[in-house]
Amino acid sequence: MMNLLSQDRCKNKSIQNDVIHDFYFITIDSDLHVSVGDIVSEGQVLTSNSQKHLLTHSPVAGIIKEIQHHQQKSYLVLETDKTILPQKYELSTPVGFPTSVLIKKIYNAGVNGLEEHDDEYTVHEKLTKAYTQGNIDTVVINAVDGEPFVVGDYVLLLEKTREIIQVAHQLRLMLGAKNIIFAISKNKQLKETIEQFIFDDTKIVVELNSCYPLNSDKLLINKLIKKELSKSKLCSDAGVVVFTPTVFYAMYEALFYNKPVTDRVITVDGAYSVAHGVFRVKLGTPIAKFMRPFSVENSYVMFSGGPLQGQILEKEKGITKNMNAIMIFEGTNTSPEKQLCTYCSSCVEACPIRLEPVKLVDFIECGEYDRAFVNHLQECINCNLCSYVCPSFIPLGKIIKEGQMIKKDPFNA
Ligand code: SF4
Ligand code: SF4
Structure with missing residues (x-):
């Protein structure tokens, strides 16, 4: 494990509620529970995925205006009805229920x-x-x-x-x-x-x-x-x-x-960001509108998630349930060029699970998933420390994660 430079200026911040937006963009899971033109109430189930046990509820009352498609994802566009007051949830004790x-x-x-x-x-x-x-x-x-x-x-x-x-x-x-x-x-x-x-x-x-x-x-x-x-x-x-x-x-x-999840707390920060804070935002909040007050310029790149595990934020239109942070860093959205492995073993020393990331990546890149599995591919916790320390900019964590998804368990396949 590793002591990383921790910038915790947001620890002194209070959670601020985001404003109510005119439109929300809800990522559609596999099943849709509403149609274009439907009037929906706050907290109503809009979409679900029974395999992943996911349910997504409406963040506001409004009308389903359209379904949009963007970068292989589909979104419900929900127009807020600002004449309807936010839902009030009454206290109800769970005591006595099985x-x-x-x-x-x-x-x-x-x-x-x-x-x-x-x-x-x-x-x-x-x-x-x-x-x-x-x-x-x-x-x-x-x-x-x-x-x-x-x-x-x-x-x-x-x-x-x-x-x-x-x-x-x-x-x-x-x-x-x-x-x-x-x-x-x-x-x-x-x-x-x-x-x-x-x-x-x-x-x-x-x-x-x-x-x-x-x-x-x-x-x-x-x-x-x-x-x-x-x-x-x-x-x-x-x-x-x-x-x-x-x-x-x-x-x-x-x-x-009895309140469903219609919002979440996220951190906005980054090494070079001028603005930062902790916010309660509704699911589906349009990211472009939410970030506008921070004046993010073109020379900055935004991540969904932290600096180690986060993904460059270009696909999502709205805040999703698992988005815990938006990080803003200076630079372009291209990664440094990958170089040849020097066998320095920094990735092995950094791995908290005592795996050999360089070896796993070799196996995955050669399509030898059984050997990767024998070398405990599935034990990787996707912390991405190996990529962070690699002087050759090899995206070890990303390759290992993709390898895990391709081959779950060759012995039970
Ligand atoms: S991402 Fe996996 S292989 Fe890399 S350091 Fe973390 S646990 Fe080890
Ligand atoms: S840290 Fe990078 S260069 Fe060093 S052994 Fe691991 S993969 Fe190779």
């Missing part, structure tokens, strides 16, 4: 898809498995610093501590767990804020040194309870459920207010 009903409620609220972490399981799958296994000992709030600049989870936990503790406590009851751990990077203000709300010994705050990618759930579990989990295992196999503050807060709104 766990299976509450897990379904979380699913129906569209919490799946907010996850940014390394495993492939949805919130719903993790909760269902944890409940049916009946072995959960600890509920973990994973607020450890991740990529540099990306601080939305930190700010959300600082501002919504009471709510996140409340839903963590509810989850502990639902799953029959004993303890709740707040895993945070060393930070006096956050630790003291959380401890103000802790009144019994079932909850503790564990402070850790910031070391990317310690925020990966499985590395974190290894650090907290000394259990090593392979990629194919769920955290619940170690008796733990782990979610980020973003997911906990969405579960809070689902369980205590």
Whole structure:
């Protein structure tokens, strides 16, 4: 793991609500629940993907104006009806409901898809498995610093501590767990804020040194309870459920207010950006309009996500559920030219999973997926540290991720 230069000026910012826009661009999943011309209410399901267990709800009341296609994606264009006031969600207690009903409620609220972490399981799958296994000992709030600049989870936990503790406590009851751990990077203000709300010994705050990618759930579990989990295992196999503050807060709104996910918290920042901040934005918010106040010039390039794992932002028209940050960097959107490997082994030294990225890439590029698999291709957590340290600018992390998608498991194929 690696201590990366961390710019955390946004940690001192409060979450600002974005303005209401005239139009929203909702990425269409496989199933469409509305048609052009339909009048929709805020919170209504617009699109879903049953295979990926995704549901996307309308961020505002309005009318479906058209379906647009852009760079192999399709979007619902939703025109806001500004005469209709934002939906008010009434408090409703989850106490007394069976766990299976509450897990379904979380699913129906569209919490799946907010996850940014390394495993492939949805919130719903993790909760269902944890409940049916009946072995959960600890509920973990994973607020450890991740990529540099990306601080939305930190700010959300600082501002919504009471709510996140409340839903963590509810989850502990639902799953029959004993303890709740707040895993945070060393930070006096956050630790003291959380401890103000802790009144019994079932909850503790564990402070850790910031070391990317310690925020990966499985590395974190290894650090907290000394259990090593392979990629194919769920955290619940170690008796733990782990979610980020973003997911906990969405579960809070689902369980205590019947509110579906219609917005999310994102960080705007970057090495050369003049503007920065943490914002609550509605899903489908037009990115061009949202970024306009920051006067992003043509010489800047925008990333969706952090500087290590992020993707150049050119495909999406609207904010999506898994978009935790927009980073602005100086430069063009072309990567430095890839050079020949010098066998310096920097990528091997950097890998937190003790893989040999250079070897995996050789196998993938030769189409030898079985050999890549034997060398633990599937254990890669896609942290991208190997690419970050490579002096030859070889996009190791990207090639490995693509290799993982091409060949899941040659022995079960
Ligand atoms: S191979 Fe690269 S991307 Fe995968 S875990 Fe190792 S350093 Fe991270
Ligand atoms: S860091 Fe780059 S140059 Fe060095 S061994 Fe790995 S792939 Fe080769």
